Structures are given as structure tokens and as C-alpha cells.
Amino acid sequence: MKNKIQDKMFLEIRNKEIFNQVQHYSFEYLERVFDRNVYPTEEALNDLSIFDEEFPFDSTNAKSVIEQLNKYGSPATTATLGGRYFGFVCGSAVPVGLAAKNLGTYWDQAPAMNVLSPIGSKLESLVEKWLVDLFNLPQNTSAGFVSGTSTANLCGLAAARYRILQSNHWDINEKGLRNSPKIRIVTGKQAHSTVLKAIVVLGLGKENIEWVDVDKQGRIIPESIPELDENTILILQAGNVNSGAFDDFEIICEKAKKANTWVHIDGAFGLWAQAVSELKYLTKGIENASSWAVDGHKTLNTPYDCGIILCSDQEAMTSALHMSGSYMVESTERDGMFYTPEMSRRARIIELWSIMKYLGKNGIDEMILTMHQRAKQFAEEIVKIKGCYVENDIVFNQVIVRCDSDKITEQVLRNIQILRECWLGGSIWSGKKVLRVSICSWATTENDITKSVKSFKKALELAITNTNTSNR
Numbered sequence: 520m521k522n523k524i525q526d527k528m529f530l531e532i533r534n535k536e537i538f539n540q541v542q543h544y545s546f547e548y549l550e551r552v553f554d555r556n557v558y559p560t561e562e563a564l565n566d567l568s569i570f571d572e573e574f575p576f577d578s579t580n581a582k583s584v585i586e587q588l589n590k591y592g593s594p595a596t597t598a599t600l601g602g603r604y605f606g607f608v609c610g611s612a613v614p615v616g617l618a619a620k621n622l623g624t625y626w627d628q629a630p631a632m633n634v635l636s637p638i639g640s641k642l643e644s645l646v647e648k649w650l651v652d653l654f655n656l657p658q659n660t661s662a663g664f665v666s667g668t669s670t671a672n673l674c675g676l677a678a679a680r681y682r683i684l685q686s687n688h689w690d691i692n693e694k695g696l697r698n699s700p701k702i703r704i705v706t707g708k709q710a711h712s713t714v715l716k717a718i719v720v721l722g723l724g725k726e727n728i729e730w731v732d733v734d735k736q737g738r739i740i741p742e743s744i745p746e747l748d749e750n751t752i753l754i755l756q757a758g759n760v761n762s763g764a765f766d767d768f769e770i771i772c773e774k775a776k777k778a779n780t781w782v783h784i785d786g787a788f789g790l791w792a793q794a795v796s797e798l799k800y801l802t803k804g805i806e807n808a809s810s811w812a813v814d815g816h817k818t819l820n821t822p823y824d825c826g827i828i829l830c831s832d833q834e835a836m837t838s839a840l841h842m843s844g845s846y847m848v849e850s851t852e853r854d855g856m857f858y859t860p861e862m863s864r865r866a867r868i869i870e871l872w873s874i875m876k877y878l879g880k881n882g883i884d885e886m887i888l889t890m891h892q893r894a895k896q897f898a899e900e901i902v903k904i905k906g907c908y909v910e911n912d913i914v915f916n917q918v919i920v921r922c923d924s925d926k927i928t929e930q931v932l933r934n935i936q937i938l939r940e941c942w943l944g945g946s947i948w949s950g951k952k953v954l955r956v957s958i959c960s961w962a963t964t965e966n967d968i969t970k971s972v973k974s975f976k977k978a979l980e981l982a983i984t985n986t987n988t989s990n991r
């Protein structure tokens with residue numbers, strides 16, 4: 520039998536048509552994404568129904584696959600890459616990172632083992648050193664390159680769990696959790712949901728959390744932390760997901776160190792303050808923790824998915840995540856799989872390295888400081904609108920905005936989303952409905968802020984008109 524599908528695929532490689540097509544489409548996308556509507560139009564959303572079809576029987580034309588994807592997929596993307604996407608804490612992508620990722624796509628590397636990807640392994644070892652230096656962490660700190668902070672939190676807490684039980688002569692890997700010595704967990708009432716998820720997945724149980732009160736900005740109140748000991752994991756936060764606030768690491772980590780307590784810092788977007796001379800006062804004292812979770816894809820603006828777990832206890836980390844098999848090839852160089860839960864994973868290090876190499880320390884400093892300045896600009900401009908209030912101190916890149924009532928806030932949110940000139944989400948802060956603005960893109964200009972504030976104003980006017988009409 521003639522191998523038709525193989526011939527067909529070799530032909531795709533030889534005639535390059537789909538690859539040229541993709542390049543053309545991606546340039547087109549990049550040209551528009553900074554100016555277009557931030558959220559897909561109704562039409563684009565409706566058109567997604569084109570994808571509803573039965574799984575095809577026969578192989579189809581490659582060009583038509585790419586055409587469909589571009590024609591209906593591209594307009595149904597959110598413009599997180601642009602300068603007016605303020606939802607969640609997202610981050611754009613530094614251009615050189617997109618280009619490098621594109622090259623890496625064709626390489627299709629899995630840096631599980633050195634022999635699987637010498638280049639991946641080389642860059643991971645190098646960037647590990649760069650990050651330890653940039654964040655000013657203990658020299659023996661190791662890095663694992665994972666999909667995001669959700670996984671990084673899981674890895675950090677798994678290392679903590681391993682170490683604490685090991686100190687109690689309990690090998691978690693052999694014995695499991697049943698009847699194991701108790702691990703105490705202390706964290707703030709504003710801990711991120713992914714921290715709770717990690718606690719759940721690790722079998723530590725939410726009921727066992729000793730919750731610490733937080734202040735108005737969402738920071739742990741140091742005096743409210745219970746007595747710490749060597750069987751405790753204390754989880755702190757660099758960058759509250761609403762207010763951007765940072766726990767007081769200097770005081771808390773010092774205290775924890777004396778008690779021999781494992782401190783894990785969830786620094787998804789905030790750990791990067793350490794890379795900015797004007798903002799590094801926020802992260803003072805982080806070097807006294809034991810593990811740190813941080814994203815590349817938020818503040819540093821690497822493409823998705825890029826998270827990092829940093830841990831000063833390499834033995835605990837690799838023991839917690841280690842796997843072995845008779846066919847594995849361990850090398851004297853770095854084998855990435857010892858530092859991550861996965862064996863196979865894509866070589867996200869390619870983008871991370873290229874962006875760090877491209878920006879350098881000064882470029883990172885400037886890029887992140889600019890985000891901070893834009894957040895301050897936003898806060899300054901928004902309070903000039905009657906009926907808009909800023910609810911947090913702008914220490915980093917987050918702005919919390921409230922209107923005169925929950926009802927108006929809600930309507931403003933809906934109107935902003937309908938207007939599509941910028942995009943942001945809502946939250947609850949101090950018991951009130953609020954709008955969250957996260958400025959996390961290299962591409963956000965002063966003009967983007969002004970334009971977005973105008974959209975806010977329009978949205979508020981519409982909301983007030985609406986409320987007045989419905990009250991009649």
C-alpha cells in the first residue's frame with residue numbers, strides 16, 4: 520500500500536505554502552492588534568459556530584485548515600497582546616519573545632533531559648543563574664520551568680511538604696500522607712485561589728489552614744501571624760491580585776527564619792518588583808524565604824505559558840518532583856524533568872531566555888517601571904471623573920476602581936465590556952463591587968490610558984442615564 524498521508528505531509532514541508540501563509544497572517548495580526556477592539560465583536564463570536572462540525576473522516580487540505588483558523592479564529596481572540604487589555608493580570612508578549620517562540624516551535628524541543636534537548640538544557644541552566652541573580656536569591660537556588668504560577672505554587676509547596684515530613688523522619692514518597700506528622704499551614708485571608716488549589720491537590724486540606732487577618736490593602740498583618748515553628752509552611756504574597764499589595768517580607772521572613780519555618784512566596788506578577796530599582800523596596804527580605812513562584816507570562820511579558828518555581832532547597836524540590844525509569848538518561852548537565860512535575864514539556868525557556876537577553880537588566884527595569892507609572896496615571900485620571908474612586912494604594916500595577924453604588928459599578932463594567940475599547944474585569948473589595956485594572960503590558964502607552972479613561976467616562980454616563988430611566 521502506498522503511504523499517501525506521509526507523502527502528503529512531506530509535500531507540505533517541501534512546498535512551504537502553509538508556513539508562508541501563517542507568517543503572512545501573523546504579521547497581519549500584529550499590525551492590527553494594537554488598534555483593534557480589545558474584545559471580539561458579536562459577529563466574531565457568532566461566527567465561531569463554524570467550528571461546530573463532526574470529526575472529519577478524511578484528511579483535508581492543509582491550506583484550508585489554516586485559512587479557517589485565521590478567518591474565524593483571529594477575530595475571536597482577545598487582544599491581550601495590545602495595550603488596553605486590563606483584565607485579570609495578563610501581560611503582553613515582548614516581540615523578540617514571539618519571534619524566538621516561533622523559531623522554537625519549529626525546533627519542537629522537550630527539555631526533559633539534556634540528551635533530549637542540549638539547547639533547552641543549556642538555556643535553562645543559564646537562566647536559572649540569571650534569575651537567582653536578578654531576584655537576589657540564595658546562590659544554591661534551583662529553578663524549574665513550568666506552565667505558570669499555579670504549577671509553581673504546587674511545586675514549592677510539594678518541596679515544603681517533603682522537607683517538613685523528612686525532618687520528622689517521615690518519607691512522604693514512600694509512606695504517603697496517611698498517619699503522617701501534621702503540617703501546619705499559615706497564610707493570609709487574601710491568598711490567591713491557586714495557592715488553595717495547591718494545598719488541596721497536595722492533600723494538606725483547607726481545613727488545616729490557619730488564616731491570618733489582612734489590612735485594607737490585602738497585606739498580612741504581621742502581628743496577627745500565629746506562633747511559627749519548624750512544622751509550618753507560611754505562604755506569603757508578592758502582589759495581591761486586586762490591589763497589587765506586597766506582604767511585609769522583611770519583618771515576616773526574618774521572624775519565620777528564626778522559627779525555622781518554610782516560607783513560600785506567591786510572586787506571580789509581583790516578584791518582578793525586585794528587578795526595578797525604584798520598586799525593589801516592596802520585595803525587601805524575600806531572600807529569607809525557601810521557595811518562590813513567579814510567572815514569566817505576566818509582568819515580564821513572555822508569551823504564555825511560562826512560570827518558574829525557585830527553591831533554595833534543591834534536595835527537597837527534586838525529591839518531591841523526581842521520577843526515574845530504566846530508560847532515562849541522566850547527564851552531568853541539567854535534566855529539566857527533575858525540577859518540574861512533567862517529564863515532557865515544551866521548551867518555554869527559549870522565549871524566556873531571548874526576552875531576558877534582549878531587555879537586559881535595564882530594559883526590564885524600565886519596562887516594569889513604565890507599567891507602574893501608567894497605573895499611577897490611570898488612577899490620577901480616573902478620580903477626575905465625578906463618581907469614580909480609587910480604592911487602593913498604587914504600589915505596583917493594579918488599580919481598584921469603584922463607583923457610587925454596586926449597581927452603578929456593575930453597569931459600568933458591563934458597558935466598558937460592550938464598548939470594547941479596553942477590557943477589564945470586576946471583583947469584590949472590602950465588601951463592595953469594584954473594577955480591577957491591571958496594567959501589565961509593555962505596549963500600554965499614555966494615550967491608551969487616556970483612551971481607556973474616556974471609555975470609562977462614557978460607560979459611567981450610560982450607566983447613570985440607564986439608572987435614571989429605570990427609576991422613573
Ligand SMILES: *Cc1c(COP(=O)(O)O)cnc(C)c1O
Pocket residue numbers: 608666667668669670711713714758759760785786787788814826
Ligand atoms: C496569576 C496568579 C497566579 C496563577 O498564575 P498562573 O500563571 O495563571 O497559573 C497565582 N497567584 C497570583 C498572585 C497570581 O496573580
